Amino acid sequence: MNNEETEKTDLKAKLLNNFRDFEKNLNGDAAGIIHEKRKDAIKYFETLGFPVKKLEEWKYTNLTPALKHTFKNPLEEYTSALSENDIKDFLIKKENVNLLVFVNGQFERKLSKICSKNDNVFIGSFSDGMKTHRDIIESHFSKYVNYTNSGLTALNTAFAGEGCFVYAGKGEQISEPVHILCISDAREEVYFSQLRNLIVAEDNSSVNIAEDYYTIGDKHSFTNTVTEIFCEKNSGVEHYKIQNEGPNAYYTGTTQVHQEKDSRYSDTTISWGGAIIRNDLNSVFEGTNTECHFYGLYLLSGKQHVDNHTFADHKSPNCYSNELYKGILDDNSTGVFNGKIMVRPDAQKTNAYQSNNNILISDDSTIYSKPQLEIFADDVKCSHGATSGQLNEDEMFYLQSRGIGRENARTLLLYAYASDVIDSIKFGELKEMIEIKLEKKLKKGD
Amino acid sequence: MLTIKNLKAKIATEEGEKEILKGIDLKVNAGEIHAIMGPNGSGKSTLASVLTGREGYEVTEGEVIFEKKNLLDESPEDRARLGIFLAFQYPVEIPGVSNTNFLKTAINEIRKSKGEEPMSSVDFLKLIKEKAKLVGLDPQMISRYVNVGFSGGEKKRNEIFQLAMLNPKLSILDETDSGLDIDALRTVADGVNKLRTKDNAFIVITHYQRLLDYIVPDFVHVMYDGKIVKSGDKDLALHLEEHGYDWITNDKNAVTV
Structure with a gap:
């Protein structure tokens, strides 16, 4: 020390x-x-x-x-x-x-x-x-x-x-x-x-x-x-x-x-x-009437540590914020998500949504997920959700029952899981580059 | 093609282990259609799960031989590659995976296991077009995510479409008729009838006789409490429809010895 x-x-x-x-x-x-x-x-x-x-x-x-x-x-x-x-x-x-x-x-x-x-x-x-x-x-x-x-x-x-x-x-x-x-x-x-x-x-x-x-x-x-x-x-x-x-x-x-x-x-x-x-x-x-979207994907292995802190500060009425962060964590990696939404007293008619999902592939990976909503206005719509879990075995079995091996089934499902974050990329050539990398990284996973 | 001998299987439940299959014997030859009927909880779907290798079931006794191979030693994907197909009772929705990508991966993995080259995109598209028409599936659904936003009937139709695409030797249809209206039922059955050849076989699991009006079985087996308690031809199904399963339960001592 x-x-x-x-x-x-x-x-x-x-x-x-x-x-x-x-x-x-x-x-x-x-x-x-x-x-x-x-x-x-x-x-x-x-x-x-x-x-x-x-x-x-x-x-x-x-x-x-x-x-x-x-x-x-x-x-x-x-x-x-x-x-x-x-x-x-x-x-x-x-x-x-x-x-x-x-x-x-x-x-x-x-x-x-x-x-x-x-x-x-x-x-x-x-x-x-x-x-x-x-x-x-x-x-x-x-x-x-x-x-x-x-x-x-x-x-x-x-x-x-x-x-x-x-x-x-x-x-x-x-x-x-x-x-x-x-x-x-x-x-x-x-x-x-x-x-x-x-x-x-x-x-x-x-x-x-x-x-x-x-x-x-x-x-x-x-x-x-x-x-x-x-x-x-x-x-x-x-x-x-x-x-x-x-x-x-x-x-x-x-x-x-x-x-x-x-x-x-x-x-x-x-x-x-x-x-x-x-x-x-x-x-x-x-x-007023501003809009913001935060998307995030973290795909971690080894001893990687990624901490995403976000803050949507609704200071004005009629604003919209939407947030989706997804994680895939393998090996001994650690993810942190802290999503703060502040709806200040004047910010009536606020729409603020937040979601953080995590798939822990290994037993030794860790996620700390903390949604933090502070709402001081009364006419607002806010929601948040955080999940962490493993790959869905029913989906795995469905793919396997069609002849797709576990490795490929896993890659397909993780790719699909990440796709709503990837789809937020409107810059086509960049998106394509990311898609190719994502597939490579998921395949290398094992 | 398929020989099941004294198959017993159990599952782990909250109240402990429970034996579901209590000694199943069944022989299916190429070119045959077998119907398995029986009341809820008799073990019909468990049999389908055990045959396709779903996790959570423990086989305690017996064997399953599929074309000289001990099926129970194989992984679910290897069973599929050997030519076994399950049309699910509750098809799974997979957001983010398109039907096309899913089927292309499946077909090419099956081909790879046989030492064949991947299918060309042209041939793949041709096959999709042909089989979609055969089972009456709207081609637009094929580019969508697997089963996402599909109605119950569309999901079942998609199962038969996949069956047509993969061209298995043995198809197990697990309550494919449930949730289908009469028109959809007819299209699905028509599809199966068109896919039927002297080299493949079907096991049709159903509650009701209705489906068997359209897919006419060579054999009908009645399952009750983990066993096949009665076997016969298609008339057995008609008899069941008329008299209900009570007839079997009351009469079972007579047939099980």
Whole structure:
């Protein structure tokens, strides 16, 4: 215990040191609103540190194993040498895609490709965005996410500087999806990367974004991300997060969505790669008649640990939220689902639904499922449900009685079980990619 | 084709183990249709379950030989691959699995077990079209998830459609007539009659004589309390319809010795 504490402090001290170096190298960027927030955030990180299991929100997720490594700071010590060949398997097979590649938190301009460009649209890196759209970034940055109660968000905010920036101006329907490829290059060294994304969808605009995480190499890696999404009146954002990282990858990340009147937001999170994953997905309904969908699938084996925390904050009347998370857990894996729905006093006529289903394939897998409904309005429709169980033996027998062997029957049934989450992916080429991977992973299961 | 000798089986219930089959003897040859009738709880469906290898039943005595193979040693999928088919009394709904995908997987696994190549997509579609027509199944239902949102009659029809697709040697129809209206019953029976050849056989489990008006059996067996207590030709079914099962229960001492 004592030992763990020191190690944690070491990493924290190292990061605080890194911040001083980071600040020095900012040059001209060390002034302005964003840097004020960075300086404020690092103080919060200094106070809060990394989350510990004592915190109610971290009761089932222990980050200690992730913090004991001697991480290097990629901003100081990493220069990517990845080629197109290294990333070719990660690409989505579609011609018109805006591809943004980040390696260890740094933007890879030469591997990226941007096809949606006009005066009213920006798709690119955060640092490039700062050159041309500084006012817009400054008016949204760190406005929605709260770093005063989360050490990880504070840490990310302190180091904010690179990530993806998407701007869809009024009325822009961006038809080419944005593929954000986040790669941990863990071939040589152990890196701790921060990635800060900002998506701004103005009135009547729409955009589709896929965050896709991969690892190259066998060393450990830690990625901590924050994505802020601003959905103005009647805008639509489709968001996907696919976690394909390697068995030594740690990931923590918060997506914070701000939804105004008549806006639509949908997220599908697929987690099947990584050692420890913690996703926080929060949407706040700031206007009436907004709609949000959260879908999740976690397919775990070995000693994987995936924690999904979601929060639908119904602050306004007549809003709709729907949530479906499904898990398939094998070996010694652990899943955590904490779904919070808050219906505030003004949020009459709220419709809020939530469901979390789990199939435990092995005897040693574990799921902690916690629906958390807090309702302060009286004219609302809310429901939640959580299940955990095994594969249905009647269905298995039915398939076997037609000549289908147990292995294949199992694959078919698990595939079918996952299909309503997969069907939420409207981005066809991405969906196809996921379907192929899902089948492969289910077959490999035994 | 099939020889059942002194088959005894029990299940575990909350009140302990219960013997359901108490010594069944039955011989089915290629080209024959056997009807098994009997009151509720007589063990008809248990017999179907034991023959197809459903879990939860323990065979305590006897043997089942199917084409020289000891059937009880085989897994459910291997029994299916040998050519045994069960049309379920309560077909299972499988959300997310389409009928097409399901049948394609089944057909190709059966072919693989025989060392055959997978069926080409063209042949598969042709087969689907042909067999759907044969059993009067709306082709649109085939692209849907297995039995999801199907009416009782549609589910039963889908069972016979699967039977037609897999072309088994021995088909066991477990109360296929229950839940069917008279038109559906006729289509299903017509399908079975068309599928009948000199090389395959059927065991038709039913409560009522009704189905046997359309699928005419060569033999009728009456089950009562885990045994076949009476066997005869199709007239036995008519007699049962007229006199009810009481006639058997009252008379059983006379036939079981």
